[in-house]
Amino acid sequence: MSGTRQEIGPYEYMDHFKKNTALIVSMDKEGKLNVMALDWKTIEELDGNSVIRAQVAYTRYTYELLTEGVNEFTVNIPSNEINHAVDIAGSYSGRNIDKIKEARLETIPGKRTKVPTIKNSLLSYECQIVHSCKSDMSSHHYFYGKILIAYASDDITK
Ligand SMILES: Cc1cc2nc3c(=O)[nH]c(=O)nc-3n(C[C@H](O)[C@H](O)[C@H](O)COP(=O)(O)O)c2cc1C
Numbered sequence: 001m002s003g004t005r006q007e008i009g010p011y012e013y014m015d016h017f018k019k020n021t022a023l024i025v026s027m028d029k030e031g032k033l034n035v036m037a038l039d040w041k042t043i044e045e046l047d048g049n050s051v052i053r054a055q056v057a058y059t060r061y062t063y064e065l066l067t068e069g070v071n072e073f074t075v076n077i078p079s080n081e082i083n084h085a086v087d088i089a090g091s092y093s094g095r096n097i098d099k100i101k102e103a104r105l106e107t108i109p110g111k112r113t114k115v116p117t118i119k120n121s122l123l124s125y126e127c128q129i130v131h132s133c134k135s136d137m138s139s140h141h142y143f144y145g146k147i148l149i150a151y152a153s154d155d156i157t158k
Contacts, residue, residue, distance in 0.1 A: 001081050001120050005151040008123075010043055010050035013152050016077050016122050017043065021086050023076045024054055025100075025107075026065035027115045033107070035099050035118070036062040037090025040140070041075060043147070051144045052127050055135050061094040066143050071129045072113040073145055076121040079153065085118075112148035125150045 024038040040055035052075050056063045066073060078085060085103035092099055100107065107116035110126050117124035127145025135142045 002154045004154045008152045010147045020077045025074045028069040034094030035089045049146045054143045055140045072115045074117045075125045076118040077123040081120045
């Protein structure tokens with residue numbers, strides 16, 4: 001992995017976005033981070049903004065952070081190098097362990113958000129929550145994050 005990335009538009013490299021499980025990073029008011037595996041995600045338009053819609057179950061620690069923590073999240077599509085993190089992020093709760101440390105993930109400070117992105121991702125998106133509501137599934141909630149900036153690894157843009 002080259003480790004370098006460039007800014008892209010929200011709808012570029014959608015094939016990678018669609019086919020891979022994402023890692024969503026959220027943060028509490030004190031700056032504590034959490035990462036969760038996220039399959040249910042779309043990119044769409046809301047009130048003229050490109051947003052990521054993340055579907056998160058009420059039982060997740062991530063739900064707690066998205067509703068009570070900072071009003072932001074990042075979505076990261078892992079490369080093979082960090083794909084092992086999906087199992088950890090999707091099997092344990094951040095209530096009990098520090099999954100970022102456990103998965104040996106490195107973070108990159110956000111340019112437009114307090115929440116960082118994850119190093120060695122194919123795609124990363126810094127998002128500000130602009131809307132949230134009950135999802136069609138009663139156990140889940142939709143969070144709509146306006147995409148403030150998006151990046152693609154040089155490994156997929158070259
Ligand atoms: C491949 C995979 C995809 C997942 N996708 C979602 C999802 O889209 N939404 C969701 O609420 N949970 C999803 N989960 C479950 C959460 O990632 C899992 O319950 C996690 O442990 C919750 O972590 P948290 O309590 O730290 O938020 C997924 C799990 C896996 C393994």
